[in-house]
Amino acid sequence: xxxxxxxxxxxxxxxxxxxxxxxxxxxxxxxxxxxxxxxxxxxxxxxxxxxxxxxxxxxxxxxxxxxxxxxxxxxxxxxxxxxxxxxxxxxxxxxxxxxxxxxxxxxxxxxxxxxxxxxxxxxxxxxxxxxxxxxxxxxxxxxxxxxxxxxxxxxxxxxxxxxxxxxxxxxxxxxxxxxxxxxxxxxxxxxxxxxxxxxxxxxxxxxxxxxxxxxxxxxxxxxxxxxxx
Amino acid sequence: xxxxxxxxxxxxxxxxxxxxxxxxxxxxxxxxxxxxxxxxxxxxxxxxxxxxxxxxxxxxxxxxxxxxxxxxxxxxxxxxxxxxxxxxxxxxxxxxxxxxxxxxxxxxxxxxxxxxxxxxxxxxxxxxxxxxxxxxxxxxxxxxxxxxxxxxxxxxxxxxxxxxxxxxxxxxxxxxxxxxxxxxxxxxxxxxxxxxxxxxxxxxxxxxxxxxxxxxxxxxxxxxxxxxxxxxxxxxxxxxxxxxxxxxxxxxxxxxxxxxxxxxxxxxxxxxxxxxxxxxxxxxxxxxxxxxxxxxxxxxxxxxxxxxxxxxxxxxxxxxxxxxxxxxxxxxxxxxxxxxxxxxxxxxxxxxxxxx
Numbered sequence: 001x002x003x004x005x006x007x008x009x010x011x012x013x014x015x016x017x018x019x020x021x022x023x024x025x026x027x028x029x030x031x032x033x034x035x036x037x038x039x040x041x042x043x044x045x046x047x048x049x050x051x052x053x054x055x056x057x058x059x060x061x062x063x064x065x066x067x068x069x070x071x072x073x074x075x076x077x078x079x080x081x082x083x084x085x086x087x088x089x090x091x092x093x094x095x096x097x098x099x100x101x102x103x104x105x106x107x108x109x110x111x112x113x114x115x116x117x118x119x120x121x122x123x124x125x126x127x128x129x130x131x132x133x134x135x136x137x138x139x140x141x142x143x144x145x146x147x148x149x150x151x152x153x154x155x156x157x158x159x160x161x162x163x164x165x166x167x168x169x170x171x172x173x174x175x176x177x178x179x180x181x182x183x184x185x186x187x188x189x190x191x192x193x194x195x196x197x198x199x200x201x202x203x204x205x206x207x208x209x210x211x212x213x214x215x216x217x218x219x220x221x222x223x224x225x226x227x228x229x
Numbered sequence: 230x231x232x233x234x235x236x237x238x239x240x241x242x243x244x245x246x247x248x249x250x251x252x253x254x255x256x257x258x259x260x261x262x263x264x265x266x267x268x269x270x271x272x273x274x275x276x277x278x279x280x281x282x283x284x285x286x287x288x289x290x291x292x293x294x295x296x297x298x299x300x301x302x303x304x305x306x307x308x309x310x311x312x313x314x315x316x317x318x319x320x321x322x323x324x325x326x327x328x329x330x331x332x333x334x335x336x337x338x339x340x341x342x343x344x345x346x347x348x349x350x351x352x353x354x355x356x357x358x359x360x361x362x363x364x365x366x367x368x369x370x371x372x373x374x375x376x377x378x379x380x381x382x383x384x385x386x387x388x389x390x391x392x393x394x395x396x397x398x399x400x401x402x403x404x405x406x407x408x409x410x411x412x413x414x415x416x417x418x419x420x421x422x423x424x425x426x427x428x429x430x431x432x433x434x435x436x437x438x439x440x441x442x443x444x445x446x447x448x449x450x451x452x453x454x455x456x457x458x459x460x461x462x463x464x465x466x467x468x469x470x471x472x473x474x475x476x477x478x479x480x481x482x483x484x485x486x487x488x489x490x491x492x493x494x495x496x497x498x499x500x501x502x503x504x505x506x507x508x509x510x511x512x513x514x515x516x517x518x519x520x521x522x523x524x525x526x527x528x529x530x531x532x533x534x535x536x537x538x539x540x541x542x543x544x545x546x547x548x549x550x551x552x553x554x555x556x557x558x559x560x561x562x563x564x565x566x567x568x569x570x571x572x573x574x575x576x577x578x579x580x581x582x583x584x585x
Contacts, residue, residue: 130303
């Protein structure tokens with residue numbers, strides 16, 4: 001099954017976009033998960049709802065909202081352009097941002113579940129042994145939640161590979177820049193005689209998804225073994 | 230001095246307990262489940278914020294609700310051994326032992342000594358999940374000691390172990406008591422642990438302190454719940470006076486006289502702890518003759534308490550500064566005319582004395 005250089009480019013681009021979506025999204029997801037699994041605070045339900053918004057709102061709406069905020073005329077987008085000369089809308093970075101936002105709730109959920117499962121008794125024991133708040137987080141909570149963090153990363157990566165609506169709305173479908181696999185498949189289907197290209201790319205998509213799931217399973221088992229001894 | 234005064238209310242339970250014990254040796258908080266022992270330990274450790282009261286250890290105020298003082302748990306320098314060992318599953322035994330050590334100011338407890346004392350050498354590279362319950366508790370004790378605590382708190386550390394594991398770990402605890410200068414506050418509802426480990430006892434009943442004092446006193450008082458148990462016994466710490474290899478007997482100094490017990494391995498001059506069960510002590514007002522008995526101890530009746538549930542009476546006998554306790558029938562009390570101040574002889578079979 002030979003892929004054309006353009007098709008290879010779409011594959012590489014997709015992997016790069018998904019990697020950056022996880023690279024930037026996961027640390028924030030861990031922080032938000034920590035916030036949500038910690039002590040109750042007044043705004044918690046609001047934060048919780050906000051985090052889950054991309055999961056329930058149509059992706060095209062999320063993409064459009066991103067455009068409103070991060071577009072060159074949006075409040076954040078205009079500032080980024082004026083201060084750093086950085087443009088997100090219709091760029092590879094923008095595609096990554098769209099993927100990060102869309103997969104964010106999935107990452108937060110996976111991390112939060114493993115944080116909630118950390119035995120409070122172990123944290124009390126760590127306190128009696130002289131570990132302060134940050135120390136407990138670094139030396140007990142995060143290592144014990146590591147399986148959930150790895151799973152969150154893989155789930156976020158897999159979701160980013162398939163993200164369509166938000167990416168096409170916020171970043172458009174520019175070959176070599178923002179045209180990830182799903183967008184390339186869609187474009188091929190729109191052009192006459194593109195079925196063969198669409199079929200090849202779909203096969204690659206499925207292959208990546210299966211590989212991702214297998215990796216998640218292996219990683220999960222390894223991490224669990226490490227954590228539980 | 231460890232001085233504790235705590236008030237705390239849960240729905241359906243109120244703790245209002247105060248006691249002060251020397252900051253040396255082992256103090257056992259003893260009482261039935263739900264009497265407030267664990268609440269006291271949690272409040273001393275700082276894991277529970279009491280409604281009122283104060284905790285002062287060796288002149289350092291760890292908590293004083295009225296004055297608004299509450300030292301953070303991580304700065305109290307108290308080692309805590311929990312019932313479920315709470316070892317960190319992602320760390321090896323060595324990693325667990327080092328956890329507290331790395332975070333503590335330098336102190337006298339060294340990792341090599343702890344490994345030696347608790348027999349941990351073969352376990353160092355193992356993970357907690359591969360250890361037996363007893364091994365886990367030994368590691369947890371080592372980990373707490375290596376955090377260089379000013380006080381070691383142990384919350385029913387043997388309660389989740391079966392009898393065999395308990396028997397395996399009790400000698401380690403007894404050695405710990407002898408080898409370490411760190412005072413221990415130990416919570417249990419098991420009398421055998423009290424007898425083996427305690428120097429001081431705080432008896433708790435429904436959230437209140439019934440008695441606080443030495444183990445010898447707590448065990449010999451007929452009016453306290455320990456003497457009301459089937460296994461009531463005087464618990465005495467006595468010095469070995471010498472051995473008679475030929476007669477296969479050892480002599481223990483006891484007041485003006487000696488107690489003879491089956492030959493011991495302890496050296497002369499060493500202290501041993503013995504148990505003299507109350508129901509094995511016979512009382513007499515004159516010396517019997519032609520009897521197999523080795524131990525006839527003269528003493529004075531200190532108190533007589535009725536034990537109505539058993540149709541029995543508990544007689545406390547002062548022997549110098551120490552005290553024996555005998556469980557006899559009320560009929561024997563009236564026949565011999567036993568009442569406080571009466572001189573009496575306590576007859577104790579050598580074989581009835583249990584060396585702990």
